[in-house]
Amino acid sequence: MKRKLLLANRIVTADAKNTVLRNHAVEIIEGKIERIVSLKDVNVSNYNGEVLDYSRYTLIPGFVQTHIHLCQTLFRGLADDLELLDWLQKRIFPFENAHTKNSLRLSVRLGLHDLLSGGTTTILDMGTLRHQEVIFEELNWCGVRAFAGNCMMDQNELYPSFRETTDWNLKTAHDLAKTYHDSNGGKVKFGFAPRFVLSCTEKLLKETKEMMKEFPGSIFHTHSSENQKEVETVRKLTGKENIEYFNSIGMLDSHTVLAHCIHLNENEIKSLKSNSVRVAHCPSSNLKLGSGIANVPRFIKEEISVSLGADGAPCNNTLSAFTEMRHAALIQKPIHWPTAMDALTVFRLATIEGAKALHVENEVGSIEVGKKADLVLLDLEKADQPIQGINAQGLSEDERVYSAIVYSASKENVKAVLIDGKLVSENGNCLLYDENELVSEGKQELNELLKRF
Ligand code: GUN
Ligand code: FE
Secondary structure, X not given: OOEEEEEEEEEEOOOOOOOEXXXXXXXXXXXXXXXXXXXXXXXXXXXXXXXXXXXEEEEEXXXXXXXXXXXXXXHOOOOOOOOHHHHHHHHHHHHHHOOOHHHHHHHHHHHHHHHHHOOEEEEEEOOOOOOHHHHHXXXXXXXXXXXXXXXXXXXXXXXXXXXXXHHHHHHHHHHHHHHHOOEOOOOEEEEEEEXXXXXXXXXXXXXXXXXXXXXXXXXXXXXXXXXXXXXXXXXXXXXXXXXXXXXXXXOOXXXXXXXXXXXXXXXXXXXXXXXXXXXXXXXXXXHHOXXXXXXXXXXXXXXXXXXXXXXXXXXXXXXXXXXXXXHHHHOOHHHHOOOOOOXXXXXXXXXXXXXXXXXXXXXXXXXXXXXXXXXXXXXXXXXXXXXXXXXXXXXXXXXXXXXXXXXXXXXXXXXXXXXXXXXXXXXXXXXXXXXXXXXXXXXXXXXXXXXXX
């Protein structure tokens, strides 16, 4: 049996009581958290197993991001300063349409490198129309915890060559789900991904929802109500608001994750709540595409599930959970007052709330006995961080740690990342890939892809 003892200066557990522990160690057996013990109660020098000495660092749960497009990472910086529909029509649809298996593989690897080195250990990915098996191969190889599925598109007014028939989309999803749902020891699950109303017929949406019944634990993942022109077009097509339309055709339940949810009426907010829908909030993308600001404080007040996602690299342009946390907090303050979206609330959206959104809160999202050892170590003893070891302003140091994580820290403070207790990134270097190789192969693949564009 493989035993490891991970020593930490501080453990920010994200459990129900937001417990913060000092000078504790996490014992990991077979990739799971077996015990959390005070360093006083453990004989480190005689420990019967491997000792991971991170006793200078702060341990937090791996981040969960509930809206990602790995297939778009190769297009980072190639679609700036556009609004959603132009961004899709002029750049993203033609780019995704031009993917070969090789360019897709590189895009996925670049994305996983970025996510893992930044402390994200669980993702919900939107996939792409063709060659989705490549994404699953890469997810399984690298060991990230993921929900993914082929991005379904059976209509496309914006860029008609980028779609497939309804039957092709459904058969592809079914074949892939049979192969990859619950693969890699249950770490990889299927996330059915009809892209958005504008790319999906009602038949496709309804039959996808029906198909999910065959794959318990799978997720229904789509975009909704992101952009004014998008919702106007949905209204013209369906006679309804986006979420009212989804509700009317039976798409909404607790296994539905809707990215964005910006342009909603009261009735739609009620329907998110009554159907226990999960909102994936993507603040950086929403700002960069000029889409708007989702009313997240209201969702939280209504106890609607909210979690965070970086969306795709070309609309962000980072995949860092730190950037999402920072933006999730800051964008609400001018509207809802600075007391809205405090650091602890936002930290929970990026960890345990993400896990709950995907129904994997018994496995990840917090540091508790019995959960998987998906863990991130932060170096906060830095000149660019709040001075540690101080109780001030009526706040204990343990309460102040959330301020450091959400408002000051970035990917640069990530010292190490573990998935199932296995080290996957150290000092900003993802150990699974050679960064220089990724960059030079990326250049080659992007050059080739642009010739097909
Ligand atoms: N809506 C449909 N497709 C996309 C996409 O790729 N990114 C974003 N942000 N919104 C979308
Ligand atoms: Fe998206």
